[in-house]
Amino acid sequence: MNINSVENRIISQPVMKTSAKEGPSDSFQKTDNQGKLDADLMKDLQKTLSGAKVSEDGTKLERLERPMTEDEKVRFHEYFPVLDVDKAVVTDEATDRYNCIAWSGGITDQWVWPPSMYPNLTEDKAFDKFYSSRGFKRAEKGELVRWSNDQGITHGSISGPDHGPRWESKCGGEARIQHGFDELQGEIYGKPDTFYTKVSDPISVMPNRLKELSGDIKLGIKAKALHVDPQVKKKFDGLYASWQQFRKNPKVTMSANPADYCKTESFTEITKMGGSVIPLLMEKMSRGDIFCLQAVGAIAKSGRGPEKELKLSGKELADSEQNKAYNALMKYYNN
Numbered sequence: 001m002n003i004n005s006v007e008n009r010i011i012s013q014p015v016m017k018t019s020a021k022e023g024p025s026d027s028f029q030k031t032d033n034q035g036k037l038d039a040d041l042m043k044d045l046q047k048t049l050s051g052a053k054v055s056e057d058g059t060k061l062e063r064l065e066r067p068m069t070e071d072e073k074v075r076f077h078e079y080f081p082v083l084d085v086d087k088a089v090v091t092d093e094a095t096d097r098y099n100c101i102a103w104s105g106g107i108t109d110q111w112v113w114p115p116s117m118y119p120n121l122t123e124d125k126a127f128d129k130f131y132s133s134r135g136f137k138r139a140e141k142g143e144l145v146r147w148s149n150d151q152g153i154t155h156g157s158i159s160g161p162d163h164g165p166r167w168e169s170k171c172g173g174e175a176r177i178q179h180g181f182d183e184l185q186g187e188i189y190g191k192p193d194t195f196y197t198k199v200s201d202p203i204s205v206m207p208n209r210l211k212e213l214s215g216d217i218k219l220g221i222k223a224k225a226l227h228v229d230p231q232v233k234k235k236f237d238g239l240y241a242s243w244q245q246f247r248k249n250p251k252v253t254m255s256a257n258p259a260d261y262c263k264t265e266s267f268t269e270i271t272k273m274g275g276s277v278i279p280l281l282m283e284k285m286s287r288g289d290i291f292c293l294q295a296v297g298a299i300a301k302s303g304r305g306p307e308k309e310l311k312l313s314g315k316e317l318a319d320s321e322q323n324k325a326y327n328a329l330m331k332y333y334n335n
Contacts, residue, residue, distance in 0.1 A: 024312075051142075065164075066090050072175065075250050083183040091168060092176035096290070099256040101127075102154035102320070103170035104144050105134035106202065109210050110320035111290060113258055117318045123153055127194075135200040141195030145181075149190025155256060157184070157192075172254040188254055208319055212327040218286050218331055224332075225283035232276050240284070242266035247291070260319060261291045262298075271298040282332050290321040293328060 066089065068076065073085035092108075102112045114126035121129060127146060128138065136144055145167075147155035157169045157179075169184060170176040185191045213221075228236075246252065246264040255261070270277060278296060285292040300310050316327045 005062075017124070022145075026116075064091055064093065068175075068177075076174075076177075079188055079251055079254060080184050080186050082185055083179060087180075089164065089178040090175045091164065091178060091240055092170070094173060094175045094253075096169060096173035100156050100170045101130070101256050103168075103176065104158040105131065105136075107134075107320075110322050111256075111258075112320050113256060116258065116321075119317060120314075127153055131196050132203075134202045135198055136196040137199050139195050139197040142195040144196040144198070145192045146194040146196070147184070147191060149187065149191045153193075155184070155189040157181075172252075172256050174250070174254050188251060204303045208323055210320070211323050213286055213326065213329060220333055221279075221282050221286045221329065226278040228279050232273065235281060236270065236273065236277050236280050239266045239270045240280075243270065246276065258291055258294055262294045267295060270295050271302065274299055274302075278332070285325050286329055288327050293321060293325045296328060297326060 027061060068088050068090055069164050070089070076083055077085045096111065098108050099111050101114065102108070102110055103161065105112070112130065114130040115121075115123050118126040118129055131137075131144070136142075143158065143160045145157050146153060147157070157167045159167045159181075164178045166178045167181050168176065168178050171184075178292075182192060213237070243262075243264060243266040246266065247261050252261055270281075278299065281292045281296050281299075285296070310328050310331050312324060312327055316324060319327075
């Protein structure tokens with residue numbers, strides 16, 4: 001998991017004013033024109049985004065600003081029919097390094113999902129706890145908005161001086177974009193439901209800095225995978241390839257919830273193989289596939305794997321998906 005550790009501090013931002021009749025509007029919208037991004041808006045956006053930012057650890061943060069490609073326009077409009085794709089601006093390329101919840105909390109090097117961090121809390125309280133750790137509290141109106149659909153909480157968007165003239169969202173493993181306040185409404189994210197506002201700096205680094213495996217440990221994990229029965233490996237490789245293909249579906253890649261990346265028959269079949277595929281899953285995870293942690297967890301809970309050896313403590317669970325994967329890998333390596 002060779003990921004550069006970068007954290008983007010979000011400064012305190014003005015509260016969004018809304019009209020009870022019209023509903024929430026774009027706090028930093030510079031024009032009423034709903035057509036293509038105009039010259040004044042683009043100029044203001046570039047001025048906002050082009051300046052170098054420096055994180056708490058001194059890392060220089062670069063920001064991208066470009067129009068959507070034709071392929072992105074087709075893909076995003078299919079799943080977000082209200083989105084004005086001609087006006088949307090891409091501010092970071094697609095990556096599974098971090099997701100929307102991390103980004104709305106000022107994190108750019110880790111993938112976080114509060115319900116899996118705090119499994120003893122309700123989904124609603126888990127998000128409150130995470131955002132509180134990042135210096136946000138619930139408010140009637142604010143610069144951070146949480147989204148939900150009929151299946152639960154789905155997404156987070158952020159606005160303010162560090163985010164360009166409109167709202168900004170990291171769409172799961174897809175690109176990060178500037179958009180109108182409610183332009184992502186639809187089946188995937190549902191609609192905005194809860195506002196938060198910044199009241200302080202983050203209480204702590206998220207909640208731990210990114211942990212990385214050494215080269216020797218990666219080699220040790222790979223060596224364990226080489227001892228798996230060839231027939232087991234052949235079956236696993238086929239199922240894993242099918243699972244990977246499922247995860248390329250844009251409807252899946254735009255999700256922030258790790259569980260959504262596993263809702264396919266190939267994933268279920270992998271977990272049915274039990275402890276025999278744990279070394280193979282661990283080897284994939286050591287190379288950066290954080291979603292393999294979902295399979296390892298499912299096998300352990302079913303009693304078909306080393307549940308006791310791989311069980312994470314409450315403190316270890318209250319972390320990013322990358323760091324949880326690291327902790328599970330270290331437990332596996334040391335056994």
